[in-house]
Amino acid sequence: MKRDSRLSGVLHVLLHMAETNVPMTSEALANMMKTNPVVIRRVLAGLREHQLVCSAKGHGGGWQICRELETITLHDIYLALDKPTLLAMGNRTEAPGCLVEEAVNNALNQAFHEAENLLLERFRSVTLAQLSADFHQRKQAHGFTGNHEHSIFSGE
Amino acid sequence: MKRDSRLSGVLHVLLHMAETNVPMTSEALANMMKTNPVVIRRVLAGLREHQLVCSAKGHGGGWQICRELETITLHDIYLALDKPTLLAMGNRTEAPGCLVEEAVNNALNQAFHEAENLLLERFRSVTLAQLSADFHQRKQAHGFTGNHEHSIFSGE
DNA sequence: ACTTATGCAACTTTTAATGTTACTTGATCG
């Protein structure tokens, strides 16, 4: 299976959208993400169904977050993405006719469910507002050290 | 991505091997698993490198578990499978140049690592012996109720 | 009307697992 990076991607997009109060076009977002506008629309369309973002056509149109960042958790986004598969491993067969497989499935499912629940729990505990705050902190920190790093290596 | 079921599959194979003390051929195992002998060999070859199973060629040859079931944990097998990917989701880009993405990656990685560690911890805590014991319990239980179910629906 | 942007369906590409074929190597049996 290819690794699913939609959650990662859509968070990136949302944080960029959060930095401005004008709608952003899927093309602009696609450029930031080095991907295709249709991919952006596809993903954001899911979020729109859950009233996390809105879209507008025509001039000055584009995408905007339409809820307070504090009220949007990663779990909300996970749901809006239609609950993508969390684990890369799974049982060979569900509902086996073989008792050996039943025993195996039982043991693995227990571990799998615990891991999935932990992930979802973490998703529930993180809001877009927190991520945005973290980003702004990083920007600050980068501003202080970034110029120094630059001046070490060149006279520009 | 297709879901990886090698761990599930190899556990199934190993428990079947544990039920006998003669070597089992990859063909016999493949029949049980409804798969191809080469797939079986491929997977078991990994386990052999970790001294979990041994193989023998020629007449009477085949595969056997060559360590006590008590001493083999799911984690040993996970390692022998060459640490297959655990999570179906990942970051869009590691080592991003974008501070937004850094913030996103940071938050997600934290959750991802916790989930992975939990899974590995569970793997470490389960031995083949435990799975085998669970299987034998199921067989017992099935023996008591199985005949009843059978007699309900037919006069055989 | 023209331009900009989303909406959407169909198709292609990519990646990783899984399955298959064909052949080689080594062990055992007669």
Add this chain to the structure above:
DNA sequence: CGATCAAGTAACATTAAAAGTTGCATAAGT
């Protein structure tokens, strides 16, 4: 020894899911 059995292995085919692409329809603003 030679026939047979089974693993070892490489090359190739298939499958499933994500991601990317193309083309065109629809709606909004100028």
